[in-house]
Amino acid sequence: MDFVQVQNLCKSYPDAAMGEFKALDNISFVARAGEVFGLLGPNGAGKTTALRILATILQPTSGTVRVFNYDVTTQADFVRHSIGFVSNNTAIYDRMSAWELVEYFGRLYALPDDRLYPRMEKIFRKLQMEEFRDCPGVKMSTGMKQKVSIARALIHDPPVLIFDEASLGLDVMVARALQSIVMDLRDQGKCIIYSTHIMREVERLCDRVAIVYKGRILDTGTLADLSDRHEQTDFEELFFKLLSQGDEPRSPMDIRLDLERLNAANIAALKAVN
Amino acid sequence: MNWSHVKLIFHREVRDQLRDRRTMFTICILPLLLYPLMGMVMMQVAQFHREQHVSIAVYGYENWPSDQPLMDEVVDRQQIRWKKIPAESELFAGLDPSQIKSPVDSAVSSDPTIANSQIDSLTAEKLLKQVEADVIVWVPKGYQESITANPIVVVSNQRWERSQLAIRLLADRLDEWHRNWVRTRLSSSEIGTSIVDPPRIEQIDLARPEMKRAIVWSKILPFVMLVWALTGAFYPAIDLCAGEKERGTLETLLCSPARRKEIVWGKLLTVMCFSICTAMLNLASMHTTASIVMSRFSNLGAIDMVSALGPLPLHSMGWLILLVIPISAMFSALALAVASLARSTKEGQYYLMPLLLIGMPLVMLPMIPGVLLSPGTSIVPVTGAVLMSRALMDGEYAHALLHLPTVTTVTILCCLLAVRWAIRQFESENVMFRDSERSSMSQWIRNVWRQREDIPTANESILCGLLILVCLFFGRLSLGGMPLSWASIVQSTFVIQLGMILAPALIMATVLTKSVRKAIRLHAPRPMDLLIVGCLAFCLHPTYAAFAQAVGNEYKLGDQTTSMLMQFDTILGTVPVWSVILVLAVLPAICEEFAFRGFLFAGLQRDNGQLRAILITAVLFGLSHGVLQQTITASIMGLLLGWISIRTGGVACTVLFHVLHNSISLLLATQSSRGTMPPAWLGWAMESNHGHLAYTSMWCTLSAGMAAILVAWLATRAPTVAISQPANSFPKNVTGVTSNS
Structure with a gap:
């Protein structure tokens, strides 16, 4: 079941230096229940913009985006109830304890008390947050903060979870813990969109990936598909090769061919999964 | 609109602000400390002021009419310290006071010929310093014979405040001396002294003293209220908008179920709450301190000041407190809109001054003598509310009631407009997610040219x-x-x-x-x-x-x-x-x-x-x-x-x-x-x-x-589809790869 459908999504910003900056240039992908879909790309590739559109924080310039079958522009309220968004930019409040913060968001999601508190207890136990539940945000370490953010995103048990560079700045221990949480969520049948620029994470976590560069998807598919297609088993090499190709000036004809190939790959991947 | 979201956000923001020590200090502690401290300083200054003496040097006192001396003793009861300059003083030898002229305003006229013929004003100034006096008085020769023949020359320097004070005291002294002189002359003649007595007035004032006080306060307090309502609104507003942007917590809230409109209302209520609290606390603290300080002054005999600034009657205080609400509401909404425009708290601080400048004339207008509540003034935001509270304090309830609909409508309309503006800011991606400008000035200008649109x-x-x-x-x-x-x-x-x-x-x-x-x-x-x-x-x-x-x-x-x-x-x-x-x-x-x-x-x-x-x-x-x-x-x-x-x-x-x-x-x-x-x-x-x-x-x-x-x-009529149609800031359908094919 396609929980996230992105079709021909474009996003442009007015930009003082370049006039108009195309952050996203016609990207399309789908993500299904029970899979981790990775968005892999260097910094500034447009991953965050795409995920912000999924989270209804930004409006698409054109194209359609459906999350849990709700349209992000016309049914934003429903979309926000169906997602949990953890991003580098979604910080936690300094002057609020972990418990208070999760409680606050739970109430915003209109959870009744008899559902909210048992769920909070469960999440706090599962994420091992009990020892710092009354600690104010300002005194927490980066790892603790990230855990609180995840708890905040999980409180309403959404079907779709979006992690945007969630492992940034985490030490090995916490990053590992995050990965196990993500895998756990996938096993529960959630649809997870996971953006990162770290190769190892992709290899460990993602069922399928899209490689994003300069607002475009260079290639998409399972890791096996990608290495077959590019005849490269080392994923880091593959990534680097794709990016270098993306930098070369291309004729419109090339772009068109690329795109057709990409679409074909997408369809093939879809068929394979279904 | 989901009011439970608004309520939740309001509760959270209030709690958050209460936990912030800096905000609490500016909003609650500062007003409680400020006025007592200011009162203390004022008392000190007042004492200092009372003990100040001015010194007046007199040259040629021997020419003064001896039957009616000008100075009683060396230190006068009216803070004047007299200084007799002996006739043989070298400093004054050969100086003709009629040669000293006031310098001409160089901004108005610059005729060099005038300055040359006079004694340099710098020389005269040096003289003042040498005799250590604030004012020098030249008594001309033969003054005792005829006090009108030659003028007494008084040299002062009005740039110095002590000199200004000395001139005032000297004028009073001369006036008193002249009256006595006339009296002495008249008493020895047949006419008698009663002829110089001014007509006697018995004044009956119908205003109760506390009502007069209320009017004085009602002119001062709206101004104080504006400043504090704005300060009380501004700092929380910056913290709640620009501060959250900076800390990255705004995005957390934006992806929650709360809509932008609800977020704005929740934040607005918080800002308003703090604005009202600050204004009230300031009012209370200032009023209490002023009353106490004034009662101290009444012991010292300054009755006028006490009757002007003494404690307010309770009902007048009530009307003033009621006035806080519209002023706070209006400036909270404005502050929120302006604060959401700012990228960072630092940028937000820059917007306080323009806001204060907008608000200032609106509270200054009611201070102009003769401006009363009328159909014309009631439609001016803030001014109308201030004037109405004054009318209410004055007990003119019918008059105030007549203008209540206009004042309320104007206030609500202004608030709603400001809120609408704030919501628009929150809905605008450019405002919410803009980065600091990266490009240089020349690049920007080139770009403005290259990116020109039709409109x-x-x-x-x-x-x-x-x-x-x-x-x-x-x-x-x-x-x-x-x-x-x-x-x-x-x-x-x-x-x-x-x-x-x-x-x-x-x-x-x-x-x-x-x-x-x-x-x-x-x-x-x-x-x-x-x-x-x-x-x-x-x-x-x-x-x-x-x-x-x-x-x-x-x-x-x-x-x-x-x-x-x-x-x-x-x-x-x-x-x-x-x-x-x-x-x-x-x-x-x-x-x-x-x-x-x-x-x-x-x-x-x-x-x-x-x-x-x-x-x-x-x-x-x-x-x-x-x-x-x-x-x-x-x-x-x-x-x-x-x-x-x-x-x-x-x-x-x-x-x-x-x-x-x-x-x-x-x-x-x-x-x-x-x-x-x-x-x-x-x-x-x-x-x-x-x-x-x-x-x-x-x-x-x-x-x-x-x-x-x-x-x-x-x-x-069907609207024309012409140039009036708004163009978007960038085209809806971005020409991507597909449109090339």
């Missing part, structure tokens, strides 16, 4: 409006001195209309946009629109004239302006009608419409900003008329013209309306000064009233009805 941006439009106002200000100042004649009227109209209104708009349109025609919204109108708008100009004129009359009655013109307007009409009566129409109706209509309903409107109505365009252009259009009365009527007219221009899609119809409207007004005004009667066939609409042409009451009523029908007709 200007909103910022460019506002800049143009402000530029026009500044040009007009200096233009009017420099043209002000011209004598009133037809030639000067023509000249100044051309300079103002072409040079200061049309030129900025046209230049900006040429430089900043690709199509001047589209930038000033010039289009081919539909004939039917022209007809409707033309008829509307005729039908609406009587109503407008009545409105202008009412405004004129409410805000009286100064005598000087009235006489100038009369002269103006007389001059217009002496020149051919066609030239008057051409210069004063057609030219201004074209220039003003191209600028205000053209260039300004085009930029402001982008991104569905129709309401914004109408409001801002109307206000700027009003302000471009120099006289207050005209500003009010022109602003209202600007609203109508803005609406017409949206309905008809450009400036063609508004130019027509403007030309016709101006022409009718001019014809009416000049016809009466020409002394001509209305033609007989217009008898149903016009009549002569004390030599002035006026509309018959029948036509007034009829025309208002017809105007309403025409407006309704225009409102229901």
Whole structure:
């Protein structure tokens, strides 16, 4: 079941230096229940913009985006109830304890008390947050903060979870813990969109990936598909090769061919999964 | 709108602010400490002030009438320390006091010949310092014989405050001395001393002392309240918007189920809550401290001050507290909107001063003597509320009640507008997610040129409006001195209309946009629109004239302006009608419409900003008329013209309306000064009233009805799809890879 459908999504910003900056240039992908879909790309590739559109924080310039079958522009309220968004930019409040913060968001999601508190207890136990539940945000370490953010995103048990560079700045221990949480969520049948620029994470976590560069998807598919297609088993090499190709000036004809190939790959991947 | 979200956000934000020590200090602790500390300092200063003495040096005291000495003892009871300069003093040898003259203001005149003939003022100043006196008094020779023959020369330096005080005390002393001198002379004659006694007055004041105090307080406290309501609103507002942006918590909230509107309302209520608290605490603290300090002063004998600033009666305090709510609400909404504009708390701080500058005149206006609650003042935001609270304190409940609907409506309207603005900021991606500018100035300019569109941006439009106002200000100042004649009227109209209104708009349109025609919204109108708008100009004129009359009655013109307007009409009566129409109706209509309903409107109505365009252009259009009365009527007219221009899609119809409207007004005004009667066939609409042409009451009523029908007709006509359609800041369908194929 396609929980996230992105079709021909474009996003442009007015930009003082370049006039108009195309952050996203016609990207399309789908993500299904029970899979981790990775968005892999260097910094500034447009991953965050795409995920912000999924989270209804930004409006698409054109194209359609459906999350849990709700349209992000016309049914934003429903979309926000169906997602949990953890991003580098979604910080936690300094002057609020972990418990208070999760409680606050739970109430915003209109959870009744008899559902909210048992769920909070469960999440706090599962994420091992009990020892710092009354600690104010300002005194927490980066790892603790990230855990609180995840708890905040999980409180309403959404079907779709979006992690945007969630492992940034985490030490090995916490990053590992995050990965196990993500895998756990996938096993529960959630649809997870996971953006990162770290190769190892992709290899460990993602069922399928899209490689994003300069607002475009260079290639998409399972890791096996990608290495077959590019005849490269080392994923880091593959990534680097794709990016270098993306930098070369291309004729419109090339772009068109690329795109057709990409679409074909997408369809093939879809068929394979279904 | 989900109010439970608003409530949740409000609770969280309040709790968050209460946990912030810095905010709590500024909002709660500071007011409690500030006034007692200020009171303490004031007491110290007052003591210091009382102990201060001034010293007055007197040269030639031996010439003073010996039967009536000027100085009793060396240290006078009135803080004067006298210093007798002996006649043989070397410092004064050969100095002729009549040679010392006050220096001439170099800004006013600079005639070098005056300075040379006098004793240098620097020499005199040195003398003052050498004798260590604040003032030197020269008593001329033979003064005891005739006290009027030669003047006493008093040299002071009014740059020094002690010198100013010394002069005042000396004048009082001389006055007293002179009265005694007259008395002594009279008592020895037959006339008697009673002749110099001034008429006696027994004053009966009906005002109760506490009511007088209430009025004094009511002039001071709104100002204090404004400053604190704004401060109390501003810091939480910055923390809640720019601060959250900086800390990254805003995005967390934006992806939660709370809608932007709900977030704004939740934050607004928080800001308002703190604003009200700060203002109240300040009021209470200031009032208590002042009362206590004043009671101390009453022990010291300063009865006047105590009766002016003593404690307030409780009910007056109540009305003042009630006033806090509208002021806080208005400035909270404004502060929130401005704070959401800021990228960082640092940027937010910069916006406090402009906000304070906007608020200041609104609380200063009620302080002007003679400004009372009236239909005219009640529509001014904040001012109306302040005046109403004063009327309530004064016990004029019926009068206050009469203006309650206007004041409430204006306040609520202003608040809602500010809230709407704030919500728009929150919904705008450019504002919420803009990064700090990366590009350099030259790159930016190149880009503005390269990225020109058919119509200007909103910022460019506002800049143009402000530029026009500044040009007009200096233009009017420099043209002000011209004598009133037809030639000067023509000249100044051309300079103002072409040079200061049309030129900025046209230049900006040429430089900043690709199509001047589209930038000033010039289009081919539909004939039917022209007809409707033309008829509307005729039908609406009587109503407008009545409105202008009412405004004129409410805000009286100064005598000087009235006489100038009369002269103006007389001059217009002496020149051919066609030239008057051409210069004063057609030219201004074209220039003003191209600028205000053209260039300004085009930029402001982008991104569905129709309401914004109408409001801002109307206000700027009003302000471009120099006289207050005209500003009010022109602003209202600007609203109508803005609406017409949206309905008809450009400036063609508004130019027509403007030309016709101006022409009718001019014809009416000049016809009466020409002394001509209305033609007989217009008898149903016009009549002569004390030599002035006026509309018959029948036509007034009829025309208002017809105007309403025409407006309704225009409102229901299908809108023109022309330049009026707002263009998006960037195209909806971005040409991506697919469109290349």
